[in-house]
Each structure stands twice: as C-alpha cells, then as structure tokens.
Amino acid sequence: MPTLKRSAPTRLLLGLYRTMLRIRRVEERLSALFADGTIPGFIHLSIGQESVPAAITHHLTNSDTVAITHRGHGQALAKGINLDAFLAEMMGRASGICQGRGGSMHIADSSVGMLGANGIVAGGIPIAVGSALAHQLDGQGNIAVPYFGDGAIAEGVFHESLNIASLWNLPCLFVCENNGWGEFSKTDDQFSGSLKKLAATYDMDYQFIDALDVAKLSNLAGRMIKAVRKTSRPAILECKVTRHHGHYEGDPQKYRPEEELNQLGGQDPVSHAYDKLITAGIPVSELTELDRQIQAEIDASVAQAMAADHPQFDQAAAGVYA
C-alpha cells in the first residue's frame, strides 16, 4: 500500500473510516441475521452513529474504560471487542463473549476495558463514574467514558453522576450520542434543559459537535480526553448523530416524519468520510478492497458463530456466583 505518500490527516481518516465501516458492515449483517431469525431478542442498531465510538476510542487505551448503551455494538467494536466472540454472543452461543447469557444489551469485554452494555437507560453512567473512581485511586492516568443517549438525560442517576464526578474530580468524559429520539419520543419532549447548561452547572468543559465529520470529531475528542487525563476534571461531549434504523430492528418507525427519513442519506458519517477520502486522492479500488476485507472477516466470524455450540444450561447455572 502506498501509505507513505499520504498526509497524516488522510492516514488518520482512513483509520477512522475503517473502524466506522467495520461497525456499519457488522450491523448490516446483524440486521439481516435478526430478520432471518438467527439473532433473537431485541437489537438496537447504531447505523448512522458510527463516528462517535470510532473517534472516541481512537484516543483510548485498553486500560481506559467505557460503559456502553443498549445501542452499543459500535461502541463495543471500536473499543476492540473480539468479533468472533461478539457475533457468537449475538447468536447466543457458548463461545459468545458472555457465554450466550447477555446478548446484544449486555456485551462486555473486560480485557479491552469495556465495562458492559446496559439494558437500563442511564444505568451504565454511574458505573463508569465508579470506574473513574477506580482509575483515580489507581493513579495511572486512565479515564472512563460513559456513553449515553439523549433519552438518558432525564434519569435522576445521570444528574447524581455529574455531581459526584465534579465534586470528586473524577476522570471521565461523558459522551452523549444525541440522535434526537428516545425510542419513539423526541428529545425535546423529554428534557427541558440542555447538556450545555448542565455542564455549566457542574463546572465542566462542554463541547457540542455534529458527528457527521469523524475527523473533526476525533480532533475534538482527542483534545478533551487529553484534558480529562491531565486535569482529572470531568467533561461532557455532545455529539449530534442520526439514527438510520428504527429504535429496535423491526420498528416500523411510523412516528418519524417522512422528511426526516428521506434525509438520512445526507447524515451518514461513513459516506461523508468516504467522499473525503476520495477527494484526498485515495483510489476507489483501495476502499473497495478495504470493504471486501471487512466483509470477509465478518463472513468468517459469522460462520464460526453459526457453527458454535449452544451453551450448556448447567454451566450457566453454575455461573451465578463467583
């Protein structure tokens, strides 16, 4: 690959694009696997929101921790969850990252600092703040990132979390993926304040960004994460994103204005990055090849997951206590 001639920003963008595209392709596959019944339960796709975890995790190490949401596949994949174990979990197999016990809403991978997805809206936020407390006690300069949706802002525990993080100078970056919707309800019908004002209340740095441009987002996230590490002051990063699919797969989205649905194409961080890469001179063939590689990886992972054993009940029953 002729990467040597490329500018640093282009190389960076290519890496972020790769992360995003991989999330996209995995979730597209999940969508199909859900539709054909291979994946049971509920799944919430983050298609359209991939730039956020791609940009955030670019600046994190495996010792930094993230708590992810019900819409967390991208957050998990970006943090480095093993794809085989991830897909096997989605299919409820014994080789799944949670041995088939958790599924989409509970994927976790402690080996890469992923504290676990949460089926409770806002549930992961204070847990991540507790992780930040552990980081503070460790004194190694690690940070914690609680991801959350705009809907989580109404939950009391979020506000308790802001308070204690500020009061105790806990190293965490609160990252909101604001997609304008909490299930079938608009954010504006749910919260009368704003994250910006909350950040001011708790004396935290606050930044808002349209997450369409992953490179810009990465720059901002990098600056903020550096500051959190250095000062141990918590901060809030609000990312405007667009949810391309329904709240859950199978959601007919009747509540959503047709106009909004028609405009999704223009709100896609993956194609936005693609266009920028082409403009920067990356040949189409290279991006096609990248896509092919990702698809091949996914094909292989899906195949191993489909072939994997189902978990044994007795083994699960023996795993309730440590």
Add this chain to the structure above:
Amino acid sequence: MPTLKRSAPTRLLLGLYRTMLRIRRVEERLSALFADGTIPGFIHLSIGQESVPAAITHHLTNSDTVAITHRGHGQALAKGINLDAFLAEMMGRASGICQGRGGSMHIADSSVGMLGANGIVAGGIPIAVGSALAHQLDGQGNIAVPYFGDGAIAEGVFHESLNIASLWNLPCLFVCENNGWGEFSKTDDQFSGSLKKLAATYDMDYQFIDALDVAKLSNLAGRMIKAVRKTSRPAILECKVTRHHGHYEGDPQKYRPEEELNQLGGQDPVSHAYDKLITAGIPVSELTELDRQIQAEIDASVAQAMAADHPQFDQAAAGVYA
C-alpha cells in the same frame, strides 16, 4: 389592641412574627418533651428557620399544597395544622393527626393542603410536583410548594422533578431551606453545582435571600408565588437559614465549628423581627402578652395530648388499606 394606627408593613410583620414565635415556642416545648422522654423516636427541630414557612404560607390558601421535610414542624404549623392534633401525634396518641402512626417525620393534614412530611430526603419533592399536576388539571389556579433542605439537592429525583415541572409548566415553587448542613456534612461537600445554575438550566426564575428578615422574605415569596400562579412556570426560592439545634435532638454537634455555634444569636429571624417591631413602636408589653397567649395555647394543647388515649393496635391494623 391599638392596631388601627399601625402601618401595613408593621401589621404584616406582627402577623409573621406571631407565626414564627408560635413555631419557636412549640419547638422549644418539643425539645423539652423529647428530653424528658414524652416524645419518642427522632425529632428534627427547625429553630432558627421559622421565617421561611411563615413567609411562604402567608401567601397560600388551604387549596394550595405543600410537601414538607423531616424538619417540618414549622412548615406544618404555618400551613395551619391543628395544634392539638399535631402535639398528640408527636406523643403518639390516638387523637394525633396521623393517629399516632407517623410521628414527627410523617405529620400531614390534608384539610389544610399539607401533603405530608417525608422521612426520605427529597421524597416529598416529586410528590408535590404531582400535586402541582393535579392543580394544573383542576385549573383553579392553585399551586404546590415542595420544601426541601440543601442536602436533598444531590438526590436524582430532585433533578427529575425540576425537569418535569419545567417541561409541563407545573405551578410549583421549589423552596429550599439552606442551612448549610445535611446531617453532619457541609453542603459544599455534597453538591458541586448550585440552585441558581440549576434554575437557569431549567429556565426557571430563581431568587436567593437571607431568611433572617421575614418581611423581606415575605415580599419576595409573595411576588414569586403570584408569578407561579399567573404563568404556571415553576420557580426556585433559596433561603439561607441557620439551624440552631443539632441535626436531631440529642445531637452533640461535635462536627460544628465553635465559632458557628457562637454566632447563632445573630442569626435568629424571631429576635430580628422582635427588634424591628420594637423599633416600629410596638410596646414590649404587647409582645410579651402575645408570647403569653401562645404559651397558654401550647400549655393547653400539651395537656390535652398528654391526657389523650393511646391508639388501639387493632384499629391501626385495620387502617392499612382504604
């Protein structure tokens, strides 16, 4: 009484003074009755904080509702709770306002719009907001007042309450009695934001006042309550007060700087009002007579409570369900 020659402000102050003094004298009596074992359990006195309920309730009717705190004797008395039933409750008698089942932390009097004291910090706040919702549905222009201490601000449900009150334009005035302490901990160690900033977050009117001067406080409360009634926008009133006794009766207050304890005398809304009344030309004899009347009322109430029957267990057991 030669009240005709008096100015309106003086007459007003006299009324507020009377309410405050009555609270003070009742609580002094409670303190003694607790010390001698007549009153069991925990009691939390509001001595030093009387100006707040005196001023607030001056502008409320029996159809307006208040939710009061564990430190709520003054809030209850000012709202018009029957003194006999109040004192009998403190002594756990059958004629108590709660038939002896609730005690100090659960006094309530629905006939005067007193929703009930709460043993759960911040517990009464969302209940009062629900009462405000009932007022809104009723459409009669009534309002609800959740009283709370500075310690309650850290509880998540307080923030949920601010949000929904603002979102739904509920007619309530959030009244904080900020005495600087939550039990044995200083407010500043508990909350990193401020009510002022929270009010800005939720787009509410906010006012801060030193509650030493009950007349000033009453003016301010009157203006705010009028605005809440008219606009149905919630608002926050923060009152700086001083807790003269311990967190609970019997608290040795070792955690409290001696300097602070020595300055309590200057932080007394009752004597502050007394001095102003004297300056305004009210004869000492009149205030002494007022005090005597109040003490006589209390004497009689205490006597009836002490003579009252203890509640029957079977009757209590039959009162679990309506």
Add this chain to the structure above:
Amino acid sequence: MNNPQISEETETLRFGQALNRALGDAMRADDRVFLMGEDIALAGGPFGVTRKLLDEFGQRRVRDYPIAEASMVNLAVGAALGGYKPVVEIMFMDFCTLAMDALVNQAAKAHFMFGEQGPVPLVLRTPHGGGLNAGPQHSQCLEAWFAHIPGLIVVCPSNAADAYGLLRAAIDNPNPVVFVENKRLYSAKSEFPANPQPIEIGKARTARSGSDLTIVTYGNTVHLAEQVAKQRADQNIDIEIIDLRSLQPWDETAVLTSLSKTHRLIVLHEATEAFGIGAEIAARMADIGFDELDAPIIRVGAPFMPVPYSVALEAEFGPNAEQLNTAIDRLLL
C-alpha cells in the same frame, strides 16, 4: 360459579386488547383517570396496550413521560393525593427497581401513616416474564417484592377477560395496585364477555376442577398447568387448577378448599422459586392446611439464576411441562 364474567355471548379478544379496552372504559367512566408512561401516548405503548387512547382522550389524560421512573411514580402519588386516579406504566418490571421508593415508602404507606386522611388510588401496570430472549434485565418477575409490602395490592391476570375485569377493579380500588402483565400473554386470544365487569380483587378462579392434585398458579403459567393437566387427564390423573389472579391479598380460602379436596399441592410460577410468591402459599398451607396434606408441597418456579439470553438457555430455564410433570409424578406415583 367461578367465571361470572364469561356469559354465553362471548367473543375472543387478545389480552393486550382487553387491557386497552379496560383503560378506555375506565377513562370514559371517570374523568379523574389519566395515564402516564414512557412512549404510551404517541406510540401507543411498547406492547400496544395504550394504542389510540391519545386520539380519544388527548394529551391531558394520556401523557408521555420522560425516561425517569422514580419521579413518574412519585408524581402519580401526588396526583392521587390530589384526587386523581393515575394509571402509570413501567415499561418492563425490571425498571420498577427505579421506582421502589415511590411505591414502597410513599404509595404503600401514605394511607396508614397519615392516619387515613386519604387514599392513594394509583395503578402501576408493568410487564414481567421471559420468553422473548430479552435477557437478564428485561425478563424478571418481581411480584413477590410487592406482595411483601403492607399497603400494596398485587394482581396478575392470566387471560383477556380477567385482564379487563381486574384492571377495571384495580382502577376503581382506592389503594395502590401493582398490576402485573405477562409479556407472552399480550397477543394471546381468549374468550371475552359481551358485557365485561370488574372482577373482585382477592378472589381466585378455579381454572380446572379436579380431585387428585391441586396446582396453584397465576399469570402465564396457568396455561402451562392447563396444558399439562389435559395431558395427564388421559392417564386418569385429575388435576385441579387454581388461578390466583390476586397475589396480595391472595385467596387463602380457595386454596385451602381445594387442598382439602385433593390433599396434594403444587405451586407453580414463572418467578424465581426461592423466596417467590409460591413460598408464601406453601408456607401458609404447611400451617393452616397441614392436616389436609398427604404429601410434600412442591414448588415449581424458575431456577436460581438470572434469566439468560440465548434461545438454548432460556428454553431450559423453565418452568416447563417437564418440570411440572416431574413434580406431579413425585406426588402421585
């Protein structure tokens, strides 16, 4: 007659539709009734129970609430004290964990603790149970918690007619009622009377008469019991099924009467067996029904583990026909 509400003129109706009808009828009958919940208004509720009610009753009475369960239930307490009759929905029973103070310290105690100054007529509707591969935080059956709390009423219907009748009764009741709906039942059809009426809370229903053995159960496992009873009837095992309908208060007399007939008792439910509803039924019968017992009391419930996600694990999780049959065999063979 155990099923007064089922007359000759019956249609069939889905469980969820019966709830929808009960809400609509209750709101028409009493304009103090109003609804609050997450996504219940515009979206009609995650399981469609509140569908179309916004159209008829408007935003004033059908309210979408932010994702903030603790304040929602507390607001309902305040509104109930103010003379209204709120019916709130907690989207999954697992999320009741966020509203326990409101239910347990406030709603359950207000009437008693304030000396009977006024009741708290609120209904909290919430779905429990597994079967949707929804995993450990979206499948729990926590009704035993509420049944333990003096001041709360707990109800759990097994069919459309009872769903209607009990929900109307719950809304009419002056006390706080936790109304538990099994997720697997929402789309199940069953007989529905032409002129449905409230059903008295606290009265069980004999879902099947029999003489050899009593199964006491409620909610979705009533159907498991019926299915197994039908199979065992071929082997001349005659099983009586008591559908509790109400869990607090529960119909001690009905259970004791049945036990006095069959002398053998199984308690079956979807909730975790340990410290579940069945423990109280069994314990009570081991006291007041001791002389009637010809055999051990057996409970069949979920194993002591969180509800697992995978199809394979959840299928074995139970309770299922095999476990129930094993219990029957232990008692009769």
Add this chain to the structure above:
Amino acid sequence: MNNPQISEETETLRFGQALNRALGDAMRADDRVFLMGEDIALAGGPFGVTRKLLDEFGQRRVRDYPIAEASMVNLAVGAALGGYKPVVEIMFMDFCTLAMDALVNQAAKAHFMFGEQGPVPLVLRTPHGGGLNAGPQHSQCLEAWFAHIPGLIVVCPSNAADAYGLLRAAIDNPNPVVFVENKRLYSAKSEFPANPQPIEIGKARTARSGSDLTIVTYGNTVHLAEQVAKQRADQNIDIEIIDLRSLQPWDETAVLTSLSKTHRLIVLHEATEAFGIGAEIAARMADIGFDELDAPIIRVGAPFMPVPYSVALEAEFGPNAEQLNTAIDRLLL
C-alpha cells in the same frame, strides 16, 4: 462445634464495635477495601460503626457521599469491576429502595450476565428493624427482597462475634453481599473471641440445643427465641434454636437436621411474616422435610402493616414473647 470463633479467651464487645473492628481489620488486610456512605467519615456513621476509621485510613478510603443512594451503589459497582472492594453503607434499609437498580440489575447480574469476566466484590451494609419509634420509613426489614435475587448474598448476624466474622467473610467474598444489621443490636454486648476469624457464609449456628421443637431465626430475634426458650425450659420444654446467620444462601441442611430431631418447626423473624424470609424456610421444609413434620409449621413475624410510630403501637407490633409462646403452645400442647 458450632461456635468455632468463641474460644476460652473471650472478652465482651458491642455489636457495633465488632463491626467497626471488622472494617478496620479488613482495610488493614487489603488496601483495595474502601468505604462510602452518608456521614460515615467525619461523623463516624449514624450508629458509630465507622468511627475513627477516617483518622486511620484517610479520605481516600473513607468517603462521605452526598445524599444520593442510587449513584453511590452504582459507583461501588464500577469500582468493584475496577478491582476495588467497596463497602457502602445505606443509612437505613428503607433507603435501599433508592438503590435497587444498582443492586439487582447491576451488581447481582454482572458476573453471570457478562459470562464470568469478573466478579463484583461489594458489600452493602444497612440497618433494619424497629424498636426506635422511628416510624414506617425508618424501620423496615426488607431482606426477603434481596434473598429472592440470584447473584446476591444476604447475611444477618445476631451477635458481636458473628458480626465480625460475617463482615470479614462478606468483604472477602467476590460477590455482592447485602449485610443486614439490626438497629437494636448495635449497643448490645456479647462475647468476643481474642482472635476473631471470618465465618463461613451459608452456615447456620445452633444457638441452643434442644429436642422438642426447633426455632429457626436470625438477627435480633435470636435473642427473643433464647429468652423464651430459657423460660420454657422450666416447663421441661426443650427448644433448639438455629441462628441462620446467612439468609442467601441459607443452611438448609442445618434446618433439616434439626427438624429431623425435633419434628416441630417455628420460623421467627422481625420482618413482615407474609412473603418474608420465613416463607421460604417453611416452604422448603414442607417439601424436603415433610416426612419429618409432626405438626404444622408456624411462622412468627411482623403483622401485615407498616411499622407504626407510637410507643403503644410499636410495643404490640411484635414479634414478641407472647406471640412466640402462643406458637409454641400450638405445637406442643
């Protein structure tokens, strides 16, 4: 020997002091142990259990938390996942209602639900029980809720030695433990070993040996049982008392063994009888212990009402000696 921790060289110690010593020793033994709670640091805790620990261990490890129970317990979960061993205090068990999500959906499930990637070694200490005229929101015994939840451990000591030994074991345990302390016990003195050791969770203690009747109990009512047993001994009624110590898991074998000896069972606790801990014990014995039972299983617990405030009402509230004696009479006379 049932009391291995009580050696010949014993002193006496208050229950609260034993807890204080256990916390100090655990913190000295393992610097991952830290404390969080409301007013536990500077003020030493509302019942003095954490007194002086701030002086020795500093603010880093003894943390006053704002009045915000939900986030406090969740922070503990996060810190536990990060390798620490938080011991949090909820000032009154009634306030656990505010932290149920953290305990039940998060702490209890993380180990199982994430496929055993790491345990959640947190201890939640909290006082339950009445007797202080603290009223309906400061007196509840809610341990049955926690015992119903797979993934939680529940412990409740009755004396200073057990308080120490069980708290050390709870802190050592990799799972989330709800550690229940009866308020009336804090100032009670009892024997304390010179060299106290952790006590295995899940093992009951025979507080008194006897042959006529078994009383299974835990926490403060152990002393009620002992007092009554002593009185009844004069009438040649020989009562065995099993102090459960652990409620989840509980020592089924110990109870069954005792029942097999006495053939008569009373379960006694301060919590509400209905759907309480006793229901599970009785239900289980009505199954696996059925053949040993010569009489009904009787439970003695609190009546179905909130704990009332007044002295007169709380005195009758029970459980008390009269109620326990009535149960004994029912079984033996």
